[in-house]
Structure formats: structure tokens, C-alpha cells
Amino acid sequence: MTVLDGARERRVRTGGVELCVAELGDPHQPTVVLVHGYPDSKEVWSEVAARLADTFHVVLYDVRGHGRSTAPSPLRGGFTLEKLTDDFLAVADAVSPDRPVHLVGHDWGSVQSWEFVTVKRTEGRIASFTSMSGPSLDHFGHWIDKRLKRPTPRRVGQLLGQGAKSWYVYLLHTPVLPELAWRGPLGKRWPGILERVEKVPGGGYPTASLPSDAAHGAWLYRDNVRPRLRRPREDAYAHVPVQLITPLGDAFLSERLYDDLELWAPRLTRRTLPAKHWVPRTRPDRLADWITEFVTATEDGRSGTGANGKHADRFGGQLVLVTGAGNGIGRATAFAFAEAGARVVAVDRDAEAAARTAELSRLIGAPAAWAETVDVSDEQAMEKLAARVAAEYGVVDVLVNNAGIGLSGSFFDTTPEDWKKVLDVNLWGVIHGCRLFGRQMAERGQGGHIVNTASAAAFQPSRALPAYGTSKAAVLMLSECLRAELADQGIGVTAICPGLVNTNITATARFAGVDAAEEKRRQQRTARLYGARNYPPEKVADAVLEAVVHNRAVVPVTPEARGAHLMSRFAPRVLRRLARVKPPL
Numbered sequence: 001m002t003v004l005d006g007a008r009e010r011r012v013r014t015g016g017v018e019l020c021v022a023e024l025g026d027p028h029q030p031t032v033v034l035v036h037g038y039p040d041s042k043e044v045w046s047e048v049a050a051r052l053a054d055t056f057h058v059v060l061y062d063v064r065g066h067g068r069s070t071a072p073s074p075l076r077g078g079f080t081l082e083k084l085t086d087d088f089l090a091v092a093d094a095v096s097p098d099r100p101v102h103l104v105g106h107d108w109g110s111v112q113s114w115e116f117v118t119v120k121r122t123e124g125r126i127a128s129f130t131s132m133s134g135p136s137l138d139h140f141g142h143w144i145d146k147r148l149k150r151p152t153p154r155r156v157g158q159l160l161g162q163g164a165k166s167w168y169v170y171l172l173h174t175p176v177l178p179e180l181a182w183r184g185p186l187g188k189r190w191p192g193i194l195e196r197v198e199k200v201p202g203g204g205y206p207t208a209s210l211p212s213d214a215a216h217g218a219w220l221y222r223d224n225v226r227p228r229l230r231r232p233r234e235d236a237y238a239h240v241p242v243q244l245i246t247p248l249g250d251a252f253l254s255e256r257l258y259d260d261l262e263l264w265a266p267r268l269t270r271r272t273l274p275a276k277h278w279v280p281r282t283r284p285d286r287l288a289d290w291i292t293e294f295v296t297a298t299e300d301g302r303s304g305t306g307a308n309g310k311h312a313d314r315f316g317g318q319l320v321l322v323t324g325a326g327n328g329i330g331r332a333t334a335f336a337f338a339e340a341g342a343r344v345v346a347v348d349r350d351a352e353a354a355a356r357t358a359e360l361s362r363l364i365g366a367p368a369a370w371a372e373t374v375d376v377s378d379e380q381a382m383e384k385l386a387a388r389v390a391a392e393y394g395v396v397d398v399l400v401n402n403a404g405i406g407l408s409g410s411f412f413d414t415t416p417e418d419w420k421k422v423l424d425v426n427l428w429g430v431i432h433g434c435r436l437f438g439r440q441m442a443e444r445g446q447g448g449h450i451v452n453t454a455s456a457a458a459f460q461p462s463r464a465l466p467a468y469g470t471s472k473a474a475v476l477m478l479s480e481c482l483r484a485e486l487a488d489q490g491i492g493v494t495a496i497c498p499g500l501v502n503t504n505i506t507a508t509a510r511f512a513g514v515d516a517a518e519e520k521r522r523q524q525r526t527a528r529l530y531g532a533r534n535y536p537p538e539k540v541a542d543a544v545l546e547a548v549v550h551n552r553a554v555v556p557v558t559p560e561a562r563g564a565h566l567m568s569r570f571a572p573r574v575l576r577r578l579a580r581v582k583p584p585l
């Protein structure tokens, strides 16, 4: 069974073949045509199509020689880009005769779609194009040319890098061998390879036609690759807005291939995903969101998606939840994600502060932002929050467990109540967040990222911070363990470890073992110290986004935190000495 069950099917005749075309959703809505790659059939889009069908008229077809479409005879010369363009136009005319369609292509589906959007005869028939893992052969040809004609060490490195990733293209050009391999052992092992190497859940959909699809599809390469790479067209400009989605872990294509794409596609929106090649199967939620956003923007006459802050390519449209978002580092982090076009859930126990963060996030650029009032140490409240967020906003893509409180004082001055308070918020708050939202991420099976705010105090002992330091060291170790556990599921985990950051934490931090007046005095003194240090929370927020983009494990922020981190590894004795120094309070 596939998710395409229930789709309306028709056959479209064109150029001596019969194409199997499936339709979902309301035909009065804008039409989105999904074109599959090699070696796939239209079923590769099942999960994406099901999600898009609520909003759009979704059309999928088996490319000639694949799935339930017939193959041309003879095969040689039957798969040229000209013929594939004829097929696309025949499908578009059948399913949407009066309105241009929105085109989406993956792998070879994208390679051929580049042809569709750069030739004259399709002008007015295509409204937009979303491309993933499949470059234009013309652009690729020019990319190679440029590097051969003006080789610099960097360019040669890029050529060699892509050359190594293209090993299968050379093999597919050999006669008979690919056909034998696909009809033999490779065909049998393919679902296992997809599951193990590409992390496609269950290896994908039934692949009864795989051996013949893959054998036919070899002609896509043979009919097109060499001629186009040798003589790329000079006028291969896209006449529609293009959204480029680049999976950063693609084993077959280097991201460098798209470096100069703006020259060929002037109305370009870039998106990146920490995923492997088969994104229609591994990241259907994210693709459906980005396609919806892009198609809707194009229909509304906005060719871009609005967000253009740093990392908008990565976080645009993603759902990000930040705890302790009412002030300081949490608020700055919420703003940084908002600027990158993410949808933001601002969680804080201070309702007014959370509401203000959400309101400002919308002004800054978040397409949506919500405030939630929750005490992160309250297990039941967190459970309700997780259920509400999943039901109303969706599964969180990035979770930032940032809420925390300060507590200073010697070990013997720290009462069991003090310990409980600081561990409840700083450690249990993080545990609840990871457990509840992390499980939703893992169950969705489409990756994500968890950021936990620890502190330099996690690796820098101090006689003044036994409880706080212990809570943060626990957060650091929790993050490392969870990172190991979730790595296989494409979920990254980061511990952020700031040093002294100029926030309001100094005004609320507790000082154990002193009366109220003395506590006030110490709070003011610490606030002056942090003010004089003046390290802005915005810089921590930048580090958070960078850490997610690069999937970093432990990120000390501020020079003193980086210094302490180095010393904890290479000169722990010095740190231990420093830990004994009495604080000047």
C-alpha cells in the first residue's frame, strides 16, 4: 500500500509512450507537478503529495520507462531532454490546461525540470520551480568549464570533489553493465541500501518495477549527460522563480555546484537541509512546508519568501521553541530565529515577557510567533505544553532549552531547598524539554536539533557555585549522552556554554547564606560586574544558530568561557587553583 491510494489516475499519450498520471486534491486549486528521479517512480513523492493535497491540486507522473508509464522504443535516443519536455507539457496540458503549474523536481526529476524552466516553449506554462538534488546540465557544464579554464587550487578541489561524487554517472555510461546489475544483485539489495545508507525508513515503497525502471533510466544519463556537459547552452536562464533546496549530506552532489546559480536563476530562494539525498522520503514535512510557502508566495505575486536574515536558507519556515524566551539570552535567541524566518514559540514563566517576545518576533520577521506561559520545572505543565504545541503548531524542528536561574553561595550555605530549586529549573526543565519535544522529533523521524543552555560553570569549578555548576555540568553531560543516542536519527544536540553575559540574571540570582539586604547588595554588585563586562546576549544567540547549522556538540561562548574550556582539557590543575579563589563579594 502507498499513500497514493485514493489518487485519481489517468493515462496521457505523448511521443509514442503512455504516461501514468496521478492526481490528488482539489483541481480548482493551484496545480503542483512533482517529478521523480532515478531510480524511482512517482511513489517517491507519496508522503509529500499527501501533505500538499490539503492545499493544492497535486499531480505526479511516472517518467517514461518508469513505474507504470511505458518505455520508448528504441530506448537509445528515447530519453532526451527534448522528449522529456514534450512529456511534461502533455501532462501539464491534460491536468491544468488554463493555468501555469508549479513544478517540483528531485534528482533527475529536477535535472529535467531545469530544462523545462529554461526553454522558450514552456514560457507561460510554469509558475515556479522547486529544485532539489538535481542541477541543470547546462549550468553544470559551465561550472566545469570555468574551473578547467581558470583553475585555482580551490576550483580544482571543487572539481575533484564533485568528480568523486559522480562515480555512478561513469558506470551508468557503460553498456549493459548497469542493466545486469539492476536486474541482479543491486536490484535486490536496493531497499536495504536505501534504509541503511540513506536512512530512508523501511527502505521506501514497493519496488516491483525497480529493475526495469533503473535499467531504462540509465538512458537518461546516456542520452543527455555527455552531449550537454560538452556543449552547454549559453541561454539556459530560468524564466520562473526558483526555490533551491540543498541537502547538505548529499553523497552524489556537492553544494558548490550551486555557487553561481543566481546568474542563471535571478529570482532564487535558497534553502538548506541537514539530510542525505532522498529528501522526499526522509523530510516530507519540511519539503511540504517549503513548497507550500513558495507556491503561495508566487501565487500572491511575491517571488521570494520574505525572510532574508542570516541563515534564512536553513531556518525559514521552521518551528523553533525557546524556553526562558522572556528575557536575556532566550529572547535574543528567539529574535535571531525570527530574523531567519522561523516560526517561534516563546515559552517563559513570565507571561507578559513571553508575549512581548512573541510580538517583537513577528515584527522582526517571524511568519508566526506564539507565547506560552509555563514553568519548565513543572512536569505536568510541560507535558500539556508539548501536547498543545504538537496539536496547534506542529513538531518542533529546533528546541532551545534555555530557561535557567542563578544561585551563588558555599556548599554548606546552600540548603536542600536551594538545591531543589536550582536543579528543578536548570536540570529538570531541560530533561522535561528533551524528553517531551525530543520524543516528538524522534517519532516524526525527520531530524531536528536540541540546544541546551549550560554554562562555562559546567566545566569550570568554583567554590561559589556548587549547586549552579553541578546543574550545568549535568546539562552538559545530558546533552552529550543524548547527542550520541539521537545521532542516527538525524537529531543534533548542542550544549551552549556562555561565560559572563550581560542579562538580567544577576538581578534574580539567589545568594545562599545571606539575609535579604546582603543578597540585594550582592545582586547589584554582580549586575555592575556583568554590565562592565558587557557581553551582549545577541552574540550568544548568533552562536546558537551557528551551532545548529554546523551541528556542534559543545560551544563555549565568550573568550573567558573558551579559555576555561581549553584549560579544563589541557590545564585542569590551573582551573582547580582558580576555583579556590574567594569571590570578591
Ligand SMILES: NC(=O)c1ccc[n+]([C@@H]2O[C@H](COP(=O)([O-])OP(=O)(O)OC[C@H]3O[C@@H](n4cnc5c(N)ncnc54)[C@H](O)[C@@H]3O)[C@@H](O)[C@H]2O)c1
Pocket (backbone or CB within 6 Å): 323, 324, 325, 326, 327, 328, 329, 330, 347, 348, 349, 350, 353, 374, 375, 376, 377, 402, 403, 404, 405, 406, 425, 429, 453, 454, 455, 456, 497, 498, 499, 500, 501, 502, 503, 504, 505, 506, 508, 537
Ligand atoms: N547571563 C549569563 O551570564 C549566563 C552565563 C551562562 C549561562 N547562562 C544561562 O543562560 C540561560 C538564560 O539566562 P539569562 O542570562 O538570559 O537569564 P535571564 O534571567 O535574563 O532570563 C531567563 C529567563 O528565563 C525565565 N525563567 C526562569 N525560570 C523559569 C522557569 N522555571 N520556567 C520558565 N521560564 C523561566 C525567566 O523568566 C527569564 O525570562 C540560563 O540557563 C542561564 O543559566 C547565563
